[in-house]
Amino acid sequence: GDSVTQMEGPVTLSEEAFLTINCTYTATGYPSLFWYVQYPGEGLQLLLKATKADDKGSNKGFEATYRKETTSFHLEKGSVQVSDSAVYFCALSAASYDKVIFGPGTSLSVIP
Amino acid sequence: ETGVTQSPTHLIKTRGQQVTLRCSSQSGHNTVSWYQQALGQGPQFIFQYYREEENGRGNFPPRFSGLQFPNYSSELNVNALELDDSALYLCASSAGGALGKDTQYFGPGTRLTVL
Numbered sequence: 001g002d003s004v005t006q007m008e009g010p011v012t013l014s015e016e017a018f019l020t021i022n023c024t025y026t027a028t029g030y031p032s033l034f035w036y037v038q039y040p041g042e043g044l045q046l047l048l049k050a051t052k053a054d055d056k057g058s059n060k061g062f063e064a065t066y067r068k069e070t071t072s073f074h075l076e077k078g079s080v081q082v083s084d085s086a087v088y089f090c091a092l093s094a095a096s097y098d099k100v101i102f103g104p105g106t107s108l109s110v111i112p
Numbered sequence: 113e114t115g116v117t118q119s120p121t122h123l124i125k126t127r128g129q130q131v132t133l134r135c136s137s138q139s140g141h142n143t144v145s146w147y148q149q150a151l152g153q154g155p156q157f158i159f160q161y162y163r164e165e166e167n168g169r170g171n172f173p174p175r176f177s178g179l180q181f182p183n184y185s186s187e188l189n190v191n192a193l194e195l196d197d198s199a200l201y202l203c204a205s206s207a208g209g210a211l212g213k214d215t216q217y218f219g220p221g222t223r224l225t226v227l
Binding site: 004032034036042043044045046049089091093099100101102103104105 | 118145147152153154155156157160168170200202204215216217218219220221
């Protein structure tokens with residue numbers, strides 16, 4: 001079945017460091033790909049999305065490119081801030097209907 | 113435009129009891145999905161409702177059931193609660209429809225603790 005794999009955390013970075021969180025997926029058809037963020041004690045917020053191959057999603061300085069050839073959707077940010085500390089979930093939506101399949105999440109802590 | 117809202121925020125129940133969680137979808141959205149997020153894990157799909165009909169179900173037993181109302185709000189009911197049902201329950205709405213593929217927007221969740 002469809003699945004999402006992402007790098008295990010926790011990840012700890014200093015402020016202004018470069019961030020990469022790896023995500024790969026397995027899916028039949030052509031899924032949409034998402035990154036959601038969950039701040040402590042809160043629900044999920046959509047961070048960015050891409051709906052077809054080579055699309056680049058971007059928001060708040062975060063970027064991810066839909067790479068069909070490598071079945072990847074890695075999240076990057078050039079300079080992280082303390083306020084970026086959260087859990088990041090890579091996810092896909094199957095072509096058949098709207099069910100979203102999530103990866104296990106990667107916890108990010110940014111220290112001053 | 114109001115976002116997805118859920119009630120209650122927190123809930124404590126004992127094993128064997130029944131619980132009802134509520135969700136109001138985002139304005140203009142006709143599809144509601146429910147997810148269970150255990151501590152330290154990613155959300156797991158429970159089921160989805162479109163126009164008051166169940167439109168897909170994950171690997172959850174029948175004691176997890178739901179409803180969607182004409183105004184597209186929804187309820188999640190869990191009978192015979194077990195300790196492992198302790199989790200954050202998330203509701204998400206979208207405008208995708210029965211065969212649609214659209215972004216899901218999540219509510220803040222209901223934290224259920226089963227003692």
